Amino acid sequence: MSIKKILGSLLALCLMLSLLPSAAYAVDSQGNSGTFTAASMNVDGLPNSILGISINSDGPGSDGTKAISAKLNEMQWDIIGVSEDFNYNTELLSSLSSYSSGTHRGGISGLRNNTDGLNLLWKNTISVTGEKWTSWNTYYSTGIFGTGNGADGMIDKGYRFYQATVAEGVTVDVYILHMDADSDAGDISARESQLTQLADAIKASDNKNPIIVMGDTNCRYTREHLETLFIDAINADSRFTIQDAWVEKVRNGVYPTYGADAIVAKDKGGSYDYPEAEIVDKLFYINNTDSAVTLTANSYSVVTTFTDSEGTALADHWPILVDFAYTVKGQEHTHSYTLTSETAPTCTEPGSKTYTCSACDDSYTETITAQGHAYENGVCTRCGDPDPDAATGAEPVYTLGDSTTEIISGEKYAIVFPSAIPYSLNHSESGAISAGTIRLTKEDEVPADLIWTLTKQDKGYTISAEINGETKYLARTKNLTNGGYKIALQDDPFVWTVTASDSNGRLRVTTKVISRTYTLRYYTTKTGWIVAGRGDDIQIYQVNR
Template identity: 30%
Template sequence: MKLHHLACAIAFGGAMLISSQSYAGSGSFSTLSYNIAGTPTAYNGWDNTHTQIISCYVKPFDIVNVQEDFLWHAALYDTCDNHPYRTPTSGTAGIGDGLNTMSSFWFDDLDRVTWTNRADSDALTPKGFSLIRVRLAEGTYLDVYNLHAQSGTSSTDLTDSVSDVNQIVSYIEANSAGNAVLVYGDTNTRYTRVGQNIWEFLHRGFSDAWIQTIRGGSVPAVGSGDLVCGPTQTARPDCEIVDKVLWRGNGYLSLQAKAYVDHQDAVDSSGTQLSDHHPIEVDWTYATAASFALSDQFGGPHGTSYNDSSALPSTPVVKQLTIQTGNRVDHVEIALSNGYVFSHGGTGGTTQTLTLGNGEVLSSVNLCIDQYQGHTRVFSINFATSAGRHLSGGATTASCTTYTAPAGWQIAGFHGRSGDEVDKLGVVYAPVNTGTVPARQPQRLINRSSSLCMDVNGGTMADGTAVIQWSCNGGVNQTWSYDDQTGMIRSMADPHYCLDNNGTYGDGAQLIIWTCTGNNNQRFKYDASAGTIAVRSYPTEVIGMNGTSLGNQLLTATASGAAAQTWTLAQ
């Protein structure tokens, strides 16, 4: 069996060494989702004949996600397909998840996750989802998820289906924070089916390709009855299938589904369909924001992904750079002139800080990587400024690269992966701002009904601390900064932390603070006229009072127009 190993395109499991300074402005690609029924049944003739035909069928598409790729994986990869980048199989039925991706674009950061709750026939093989990070162009990355959810409509099946959706959206929030995301595969769900929750994706800012391109944005109502396709299955508004394609952008990379095709032509010589699912094609265009540009990333596939590009204000001015280093790079941090902080890595190492002068910007960074305990880490870092000053630390190695801001641009943030150290690092470039950017003034959020303030409970600045209602007392833990561009509300007691809906998109979400990640959990929309603070991706949910008692944790609820759901931003 022929396998295209990713190692040939990767330096130490993570970075492609590309020196060009050309940044993608726009482009296009195609995707195909196909449950190929790679199990022995009378439907496929009990052999690999259909899989061999499928191997040729999928060739023209740029990123192909297949499900149920079990017994005849070799036929899929070897017969006809020639995609240069392909995931290695996780094994046959009973061992592997049946999920594989074939891509015209280089990718890394492959991860496979098994569903937590599995029952009945779905427990016979480890169904779940996979993630790859696809490089569309220099610095332009797209997180692509492939999934095969559990089937059935019994009460147990529906419980497991709900668990599947909750598991993958929680994983996305934790591991694709700030990234553009594309999710497609066999969801075994319907928007109309009572007891399922595929709409959770929509509440988190995702769009569905069928809903947008075929139904004009109209989401089928839960309980309205299955939109059954009948004997001829086509891409039409009254025909909902379980193979779904969902996406969201991240402010830097935007995607648009231009065409949605439910293919009828995947048949053998007798006209028999090759699988019990049709292949679903979506054609895409993409564009990147003119206000930022990203370098590639350098390092390894460990730690958790981060991406500052989705959380930076429109005109960032870097005032301070901090690094923590020892034998390797433990931590990097940028502080902007408005007080916002972007911080990644652990707590170890020796701290060094460089405060930039007026008009001075970060112009380049040199990185070196190596192996530590089987993981690729960033071992050394050396920043240079436009004034010729440097801030450096760590231990240099033989594998290094330099990212240099284009003329008229500056390094204003980071993207990559980190845990207790920095595993992978790329930089976010922004145009040099020659004007004056005033410091962000701390403000209070005061409820118009109760006159109580939004308060970080006890002033404890830590992930998960409750945000409560309390008498306004001038405490710093009652000061916030709202950025209308990103929708993020930072605590000015410690701008590492943002207001967060705790991952709940519905009535009763308990508000907390959490390290600012740029995730949808942390994006709100303040309407100064109406006084409402809505969840940006689910604007029917707004922040309101929780009773009248001091210390009650603030909640979200369906917007009702009540005064208890209105707020004023005040100095």
């Protein structure tokens, strides 16, 4: 509740004390990715009475503050900024064993109290340091004892600063505040001075962290120059971008117009539902261009479910809640890669080398092409496997199987361009590529010059042929021809991209030149088989031994 509720009840006390020696009350003079929640709440912690005089009879008191504590524990918000934490701090913390809190500066017991009523609560999984509090340079209150116009002279109102580490490498500067109460011209002027004081403190900070500012501002955009003195003032610093979570998430970034009608909630005598109604409790967040951490508000809500079991509000302010996401930029540096693991290739399986940056653990892997068998006298000189073609002492016979889109690495296939006249992809002992027009049906014997081996690699397949006991690889050359590039056989592996067509049960075999994709296909009788800019699908047939 506002401290101004004390005024009426203290009049009698003021009269009794007026005979005492007068005192002067000077105004004191004086910034990876994941989610977390931040809430702001006025807990209405004024005592029910002072010196036997009732001042806050409808406040929550001791029992009500225990209920607030239990509800906060139920909500499990990560960071909670509270105001008016005066006489019931023990009760406020009674159910919050999984939370830590800042310094409680005491309750209210007289006309001048060295307490700001502010506190920060945070889950024990969060680390908070750097607590500081600062009094407002200006406040406005009237009466001999400062009990008029919100009684702001009775306590040491101001703002507090904390640094909250919500995750490794994610530290947020947190400001919590309670500003001047009441609505006379002097109150408004004091609040606008306080807005400038806080904006100046934030701009003077140099922590290179994102910032959250929350609390009971007692401000309305329609009444105070809040946008000009706070939002615009901070945005004028090139380091900072500030958002009011309510304006951003509820009003699509459009600030209320100064001097327009107040946007008052129905339960406060107005005509607006929550969250469209403007309330004086506010939560701002500021991103800092010098920070590696960026905050984003996922949602904003006025928590009207903060009630007891019968639906009665537990305090005279609804809490406000923002669900934040944070992202962390990687530190810029020059990668320093070293070899951290190596797997040697075999005759049939590719190998790999993995390199890792010593600064950031970024890594990449190079694929080493499978070596293929090297048979000599009927035995592979690399792995010792027998040459299947030499096992019987006779040349093997291969027959045509089914058309397929399922490639088995290391198996043999015939490659055909389907058309009115099917053209097969042929190779010769001289290493030349040609197009054949032989028509084969299933289980027909397949000539050796039609047989290709497809072998899986890290980023595609090699297409190879055994010619005179050596493995030769089909490759795109650098020689242009009508419609694309010529192809040829070479000693070094060449990796093709092979994808299945969803529509016709065929395959598309491609390679890239800079950013353009070229497709393996039969083109014309003049050019034969090439990689063409105009793509088309091919068929492959299993070749069975």
